[in-house]
Amino acid sequence: MAHKEMICIACPMGCCLDVEYDNSIISVKNNxxxxxxxxxNDEIYDPRRMVTTTVKTNLAIAFLPVKTxxxxxxxxxxxxxxxxxxxxxxxxVQIGSVIKKNICGTDADIIAARNIS
Ligand code: SF4
Numbered sequence: 001m002a003h004k005e006m007i008c009i010a011c012p013m014g015c016c017l018d019v020e021y022d023n024s025i026i027s028v029k030n031n032x033x034x035x036x037x038x039x040x041n042d043e044i045y046d047p048r049r050m051v052t053t054t055v056k057t058n059l060a061i062a063f064l065p066v067k068t069x070x071x072x073x074x075x076x077x078x079x080x081x082x083x084x085x086x087x088x089x090x091x092x093v094q095i096g097s098v099i100k101k102n103i104c105g106t107d108a109d110i111i112a113a114r115n116i117s
Contacts, residue, residue, distance in 0.1 A: 001026060008039045019044065047074040053081060055099060057089040057116060064089050065113040066099055072106040079104045092117035 001022050008015045008031065018029040019040045028037045042048055048071035054063035072080065080103050087100060093112045100110040 004044065006040065006043055008036045010035045010039045048072060049074050049077060051077055051080055052113070053084060055084050055087045055089055055110075059089065059092065059116055061116050064093065064099070064116050066110050067113050068103070068106075069098075069109040069111050070107075072103075072108050076104055076106055080106070080110075084110065089116070 001020055004019045004021070006017050006019065008017050013032055015032050015036055016030055017036055017040050020026040021040075021044055025037065025041050025044070028040045031037060031040075050068055050071050052065070052067045054065050056062065057064050066084070068080070083104055084100070089099065092115075093099070094115050095112055097112040098109045099112055102108070103110050
């Protein structure tokens with residue numbers, strides 16, 4: 001059995017979780033709601049992160065800030081960054097526009113984080 005302390009970042013409360021686990025979660029303590037149990041499970045067996053980065057453009061501003069539409073498996077972050085290195089935005093976009101759908105088969109889209117013209 002293993003033991004880990006982690007801060008749940010699913011909401012601003014930031015509960016300090018005390019987790020015991022083996023092949024599955026054995027117990028989660030100090031969580032103020034059930035989301036903390038899911039957070040602990042994901043963090044131990046399939047940690048996920050939002051990705052924020054930039055893509056190249058051939059417009060007046062050289063780089064467009066972008067982000068994933070949802071958190072993706074931490075193992076795939078490097079692949080996502082690599083695929084984005086090959087993308088160049090060539091026409092004006094508005095904040096929220098989809099730059100790339102289903103990036104690396106993650107089911108997450110790459111979204112523009114600002115207007116650019
Ligand atoms: S356990 Fe619940 S209340 Fe605590 S930080 Fe996570 S989501 Fe928020």
